[in-house]
Amino acid sequence: MNLALTTLCENTAGKPGFMAEWGLSVLVQADGMNVLFDTGGNVAAVRNADKLGVDLRAVDTIVLSHAHADHTGGLREVLMRTGPKEIIAHPAIWELKYVKRAYEKKEAFIGVPFTRAALEQLGASFTLRKDPVCITDTIVTTGEIGQTTDFEGIEPIFYVKEDGSLRKDHFPDDLALIVRTKEGLVIVLGCAHRGMISTIRHAQMITGEQRVHTVVGGTHLFPKTDEQIEKAIHALQEIGVQKIGVSHCTGFHASVRLAEVFGDTFFQNNAGTVYTLDSV
Numbered sequence: 001m002n003l004a005l006t007t008l009c010e011n012t013a014g015k016p017g018f019m020a021e022w023g024l025s026v027l028v029q030a031d032g033m034n035v036l037f038d039t040g041g042n043v044a045a046v047r048n049a050d051k052l053g054v055d056l057r058a059v060d061t062i063v064l065s066h067a068h069a070d071h072t073g074g075l076r077e078v079l080m081r082t083g084p085k086e087i088i089a090h091p092a093i094w095e096l097k098y099v100k101r102a103y104e105k106k107e108a109f110i111g112v113p114f115t116r117a118a119l120e121q122l123g124a125s126f127t128l129r130k131d132p133v134c135i136t137d138t139i140v141t142t143g144e145i146g147q148t149t150d151f152e153g154i155e156p157i158f159y160v161k162e163d164g165s166l167r168k169d170h171f172p173d174d175l176a177l178i179v180r181t182k183e184g185l186v187i188v189l190g191c192a193h194r195g196m197i198s199t200i201r202h203a204q205m206i207t208g209e210q211r212v213h214t215v216v217g218g219t220h221l222f223p224k225t226d227e228q229i230e231k232a233i234h235a236l237q238e239i240g241v242q243k244i245g246v247s248h249c250t251g252f253h254a255s256v257r258l259a260e261v262f263g264d265t266f267f268q269n270n271a272g273t274v275y276t277l278d279s280v
């Protein structure tokens with residue numbers, strides 16, 4: 001099986017002519033399927049697809065990693081190109097998500113910036129599941145991720161609004177996409193709010209495959225302490241990850257440290273990056 005991960009939206013343009021936009025969108029092509037994992041924040045996924053000559057009408061299904069607008073804000077533009085599509089996500093995707101930092105007076109809405117009805121009018125049909133969804137025999141969503149490490153916490157700036165008041169967001173909606181290959185698992189992360197290492201261990205648990213070949217996407221290491229970053233790096237080494245391509249919420253500081261440790265097995269996964277794996 002040949003696998004290709006084409007990053008259509010990311011904070012940084014990886015090549016001249018690509019559009020940078022805070023967010024993430026990765027086209028996962030494997031097992032004869034085109035799965036669009038997240039849609040970026042606005043128009044970049046569609047613009048960069050045009051730049052790459054990627055025909056979005058060939059997308060078979062859309063998977064949303066979580067509700068945040070930098071992953072779901074491109075949905076309208078994408079659906080206008082793809083036409084009617086199934087969208088796989090966790091039921092908590094429709095929670096009212098907010099962010100409020102200590103220095104901010106008021107919370108800001110950062111959830112899906114469209115109503116469900118508006119997206120359904122554009123042809124979206126939602127498959128909302130807490131459990132893993134098998135898209136093919138080899139492509140599966142993680143479903144709800146168990147937090148199994150003691151060093152990957154959720155920052156106390158994320159909230160859900162319920163009956164007019166804010167409560168902490170525990171990110172039940174946070175999920176990743178897994179492709180089983182002969183070389184081991186390929187895991188595509190959205191923001192990894194429940195923790196990159198917890199996500200990888202969850203993927204190992206639900207597939208029964210211990211070998212992890214590639215991890216790509218948002219690792220959410222940017223707000224973490226040096227101690228937390230070192231623990232994550234140590235865990236990646238223990239797991240034996242062969243390739244790590246970081247994006248989005250990894251941040252410069254953690255990216256530099258990962259590059260230092262992983263050398264040639266590290267890459268920056270930006271807008272326009274195409275990562276391929278021949279696995280026969």
Ligand SMILES: [Fe+2]
Nearest residue numbers: 068070191249
């Ligand atoms: Fe994000």
Ligand SMILES: [Fe+2]
Nearest residue numbers: 066068191193
């Ligand atoms: Fe997020």
